[in-house]
Amino acid sequence: MNRRVRVEIHGIVQGVGFRPYIYRLAHQFQLTGSIHNSESGVFIEVQGPGEDVDAFLKALPIEAPPLARLDEIDLAEIGLREESEFQILGSTRSDSANTLISPDIATCEDCARELLDPADRRYRYPFINCTNCGPRFTITRSVPYDRKQTSMAAFPMCARCQAEYDDPLNRRFHAQPNACWDCGPQVGLVDKNGAQQSGDPIAEAVRLLREGRILAIKGLGGFHLAVDASQQVAVHELRRRKNRGEKPFAIMVEGIATALSLCHVSDEEAALLQSPQRPIVLLTKRSAQFDVLAPDGNQLGIFLPYTPIHHLLFAHGGSPALVMTSGNLSEEPIAIDNSEAIARLGNIADSFLVHNRDILLRCDDSVVKHLSGAAQFARRSRGYAPAPIRLRESLPPILAVGGELKNAICISRGRYAFLGQHIGDLENLSAFDFFQESISHFQKILEVRPEIIAFDLHPAYLATQWAKKQQEPKLVGVQHHHAHIASCMAENHLTDRVIGIALDGTGYGTDGQVWGGEILVADFRSFHRAGHFDYVGMPAGEQAVRAPWLMAVSYLWSTFGEEWRDHAPAALLANVTPVRIRIAEKLLQTGRLAQTSSCGRLFDAVAALTLGRTRVTYEAQAAVALEACCSFNIDHGAYPFALSETNPECVRIDTRPLFAAIAEDLRLGVAAPIISSRFHAGLVNILAEATSRVAQRTGLQRVCLSGGSFQNAILAQGLESQLTGHGLQVYKHTQVPPGDGGLSLGQLLIAANSG
Ligand code: ZN
Ligand code: ZN
Numbered sequence: 209m210n211r212r213v214r215v216e217i218h219g220i221v222q223g224v225g226f227r228p229y230i231y232r233l234a235h236q237f238q239l240t241g242s243i244h245n246s247e248s249g250v251f252i253e254v255q256g257p258g259e260d261v262d263a264f265l266k267a268l269p270i271e272a273p274p275l276a277r278l279d280e281i282d283l284a285e286i287g288l289r290e291e292s293e294f295q296i297l298g299s300t301r302s303d304s305a306n307t308l309i310s311p312d313i314a315t316c317e318d319c320a321r322e323l324l325d326p327a328d329r330r331y332r333y334p335f336i337n338c339t340n341c342g343p344r345f346t347i348t349r350s351v352p353y354d355r356k357q358t359s360m361a362a363f364p365m366c367a368r369c370q371a372e373y374d375d376p377l378n379r380r381f382h383a384q385p386n387a388c389w390d391c392g393p394q395v396g397l398v399d400k401n402g403a404q405q406s407g408d409p410i411a412e413a414v415r416l417l418r419e420g421r422i423l424a425i426k427g428l429g430g431f432h433l434a435v436d437a438s439q440q441v442a443v444h445e446l447r448r449r450k451n452r453g454e455k456p457f458a459i460m461v462e463g464i465a466t467a468l469s470l471c472h473v474s475d476e477e478a479a480l481l482q483s484p485q486r487p488i489v490l491l492t493k494r495s496a497q498f499d500v501l502a503p504d505g506n507q508l509g510i511f512l513p514y515t516p517i518h519h520l521l522f523a524h525g526g527s528p529a530l531v532m533t534s535g536n537l538s539e540e541p542i543a544i545d546n547s548e549a550i551a552r553l554g555n556i557a558d559s560f561l562v563h564n565r566d567i568l569l570r571c572d573d574s575v576v577k578h579l580s581g582a583a584q585f586a587r588r589s590r591g592y593a594p595a596p597i598r599l600r601e602s603l604p605p606i607l608a609v610g611g612e613l614k615n616a617i618c619i620s621r622g623r624y625a626f627l628g629q630h631i632g633d634l635e636n637l638s639a640f641d642f643f644q645e646s647i648s649h650f651q652k653i654l655e656v657r658p659e660i661i662a663f664d665l666h667p668a669y670l671a672t673q674w675a676k677k678q679q680e681p682k683l684v685g686v687q688h689h690h691a692h693i694a695s696c697m698a699e700n701h702l703t704d705r706v707i708g709i710a711l712d713g714t715g716y717g718t719d720g721q722v723w724g725g726e727i728l729v730a731d732f733r734s735f736h737r738a739g740h741f742d743y744v745g746m747p748a749g750e751q752a753v754r755a756p757w758l759m760a761v762s763y764l765w766s767t768f769g770e771e772w773r774d775h776a777p778a779a780l781l782a783n784v785t786p787v788r789i790r791i792a793e794k795l796l797q798t799g800r801l802a803q804t805s806s807c808g809r810l811f812d813a814v815a816a817l818t819l820g821r822t823r824v825t826y827e828a829q830a831a832v833a834l835e836a837c838c839s840f841n842i843d844h845g846a847y848p849f850a851l852s853e854t855n856p857e858c859v860r861i862d863t864r865p866l867f868a869a870i871a872e873d874l875r876l877g878v879a880a881p882i883i884s885s886r887f888h889a890g891l892v893n894i895l896a897e898a899t900s901r902v903a904q905r906t907g908l909q910r911v912c913l914s915g916g917s918f919q920n921a922i923l924a925q926g927l928e929s930q931l932t933g934h935g936l937q938v939y940k941h942t943q944v945p946p947g948d949g950g951l952s953l954g955q956l957l958i959a960a961n962s963g
C-alpha cells in the first residue's frame with residue numbers, strides 16, 4: 209500500500225550536497241515526491257510502497273553526505289498525491305538567512321582519485337572539487353551561498369562544467385566552486401619580487417622544497433610557509449626568518465602511514481586525521497627525531513593533505529613530510545592575498561606558489577587532540593567554522609567578542625551559536641583589523657543585528673574597548689572564568705547551577721586581581737567564587753608571563769619569606785642576573801603588586817624551579833615542558849597542599865606546603881620527571897578535595913571543567929577520574945576549545961540571561 213511521508217530536517221543540510229543526495233536516494237527506492245529548502249531547514253516529501261518508504265527513511269541518516277549534520281528529523285504521514293517523479297524544487301527567497309554556509313572541506317576520495325587519474329579530464333587539476341568537498345566559507349562574500357557570491361564568480365563555467373552543475377545525478381550538481389582546466393583558476397610560481405617562474409609550477413615547487421628552500425604556498429584560508437621537514441637546516445632557517453623561537457611547527461604528511469611512522473596513532477586519532485575537516489592532530493612522538501619541530505613537548509602536530517594542491521605536492525615525488533606553518537610574521541594574522549603575501553613574507557619565503565582564486569576570508573588550520581574518548585580543540589577554525597554549536601534554547605541575536613588571547617567571536621541566531629574562526633592574539637593592529645572583519649562578515653552572512661554585545665571585564669583588552677565604543681545595543685560585561693564555565697555548560701546543554709573548575713593563565717577578577725585557579729558555583733545568571741588558589745604577588749605584572757623565574761621567586765617568597773634564597777635551586781639563581789632578582793625581591797617586600805591565583809603561573813613557577821626554565825617564548829611553554837617530562841612508570845606519590853576555610857563560602861588552596869616539598873626534593877637531587885609527577889598528582893588531589901567540599905556544602909553534583917590548563921592531559925584526565933570517583937558528574941569541552949578560543953560562547957549565554 210502506498211504512503212506519503214513529510215520529512216522536516218534541521219541542521220547543516222544546505223550547500224553540502226544534500227538535495228542531490230535525497231534525489232538519488234528517492235530514485236534508488238523508486239519514490240516520487242519533492243525536496244526544497246525553507247526558512248527553517250529542508251522539507252522532503254516521499255511517496256511509494258510502504259516498505260520502500262521505510263527503507264528510504266532508514267537509509268536517509270546513515271548514508272547522508274559527510275558534510276551534512278542532521279540535528280533534528282520530524283516525520284508526518286500525509287495524504288497521497290498524483291505525481292510521477294521526484295523533483296528538486298527551487299528554494300524560496302527567504303531562505304537565504306537560514307542557508308548556513310558550510311565550512312571548507314578537504315578534497316574527498318572521489319576527487320583525489322580523479323586528480324591522479326590520467327584518463328580523467330581533471331587529471332592534476334589543482335582546483336578539483338565536488339558537492340562533497342572543496343572551499344566554502346573562505347571563498348564566500350555573502351549569502352545566499354551561490355557562485356555569484358563567491359570568488360569563483362570571476363570564472364564562468366565551460367559547457368562541460370555547467371552540464372555537471374545542472375545535472376541532479378552528477379556529483380557536481382550545484383557545486384559552486386566547480387571548475388576545470390578550461391574554465392577555472394590556475395596556479396603559478398613567482399619569486400619574491402613577484403616575477404613569474406617558468407616550468408610546471410607544482411613540479412618546480414616540489415624541486416625547490418627538495419633543495420631545502422622555503423616556499424609560501426597559497427592554501428584554503430591563507431598562505432602556509434613550507435619546508436621539507438626532514439631537512440633540519442631548512443627548518444632552523446625557517447624558524448630564524450619567521451622569528452619563531454621554540455613554538456612547535458606542525459607537519460603535513462603524505463598519508464596515514466607516514467603519520468604512523470612518526471607518532472603513535474590510535475584509531476580515534478586516525479579518524480580525526482582523515483576526517484573531512486582535516487585538522488592538525490596533536491600526536492605523541494615515537495622518538496626524539498623531530499625535536500627540532502616541537503622541542504618542548506612529546507607531541508607533534510600532524511595533518512593530512514586537504515586541497516588538491518597539497519595532494520599534488522606529494523604526488524610529484526616530493527618529501528613525505530612538509531613543515532606547513534601559518535604564513536605570517538610571528539603573531540600577525542595569516543596572509544591571504546598574493547601581493548600582500550609577497551610584501552609581508554618576502555623576507556621569509558624564497559618562492560611563492562600562488563593561484564588566482566581569491567581567498568575572501570582568512571581561516572587558520574584547526575588544532576585538535578584526542579583526550580579521554582573525545583576530541584578536544586586547541587584551536588577551532590578551518591573545517592569547523594562557521595558550523596554552529598546547537599544550543600538548548602533559542603536566543604535573541606547577541607554578539608560576544610571573546611577575550612584577548614586566541615580570540616574568536618560568537619554570534620547567536622535562534623538555537624545556534626556561530627563561533628567564528630580563530631583570530632589569534634589581539635596584540636597588534638592587523639589582528640584587530642581581522643577581528644573587526646570577522647564581526648562584520650558574520651553579521652552579514654547570518655543577516656543578524658545584535659541586540660546585546662557581551663565582552664570580558666578586563667578594561668585593557670582591545671575587544672572590550674571595541675565593545676564599549678558600540679553605542680546602540682545593550683552591553684554586558686562578563687567575568688572571564690564565569691564565561692569559561694558558561695561555555696562548557698552551553699555545549700553540554702546544562703542550565704541549572706553547576707560547580708565550575710576554571711583553570712587558566714589570566715582572567716580579570718571582580719576584585720581587580722589576576723584570577724586563574726578558580727572553583728565557581730555558577731549558572732548563566734550569576735556565579736560566586738567557591739574556591740581558589742591563594743594569592744601570590746606577580747612581580748613586574750604581565751612580564752611574569754614571559755619570565756617564569758619571577759613566579760618561582762614569588763612562590764618561594766610566599767613560602768619562606770626573607771629566607772627564600774636558602775631554598776632556591778642554584779640553577780635558578782645562576783640563570784638570572786642578580787640585579788633583576790633584587791628588583792623582584794624589592795617588589796615582593798613592598799607588597800604593592802598585582803595578586804594572582806592563576807593556575808598557569810603556578811605551572812610556570814614549578815617548571816622554572818624544576819627545569820631551570822627562566823624564560824619562555826610562547827604561551828604555556830613552561831607548562832608544556834613540565835607535562836612532557838612527567839614520569840608515569842610508577843606511582844611517585846603526591847605533593848601536599850593545604851585547604852583553608854576561614855571563609856566557609858570560599859575554600860582557599862594554600863600552595864606553601866607544595867613549594868616546601870619541591871624545594872626539599874630539589875635539595876635532595878630528585879629528578880625532574882619525578883617532581884613533575886608528584887606535582888601533577890598533588891594538584892589533582894587538592895582540586896578534587898576542594899571540589900568535593902563545595903559539592904557537600906551546596907549539594908551540587910555536576911562539575912564543568914574549563915580553561916586553557918585543561919589542555920594538560922594529566923591534569924584533565926586525573927581530575928576527571930577523581931571527581932567521577934567521588935560520585936560527581938563531569939562535563940568537559942568537546943565542541944569548542946577549553947581555552948580562550950571558546951570564551952565567547954560562554955559570554956553569549958550569560959548575556960542572553962542578563963536581566
Ligand atoms: Zn570531491
Ligand atoms: Zn570547466
Ligand code: FE
Pocket residue numbers: 688692712713714715915916947948
Ligand atoms: Fe581563560
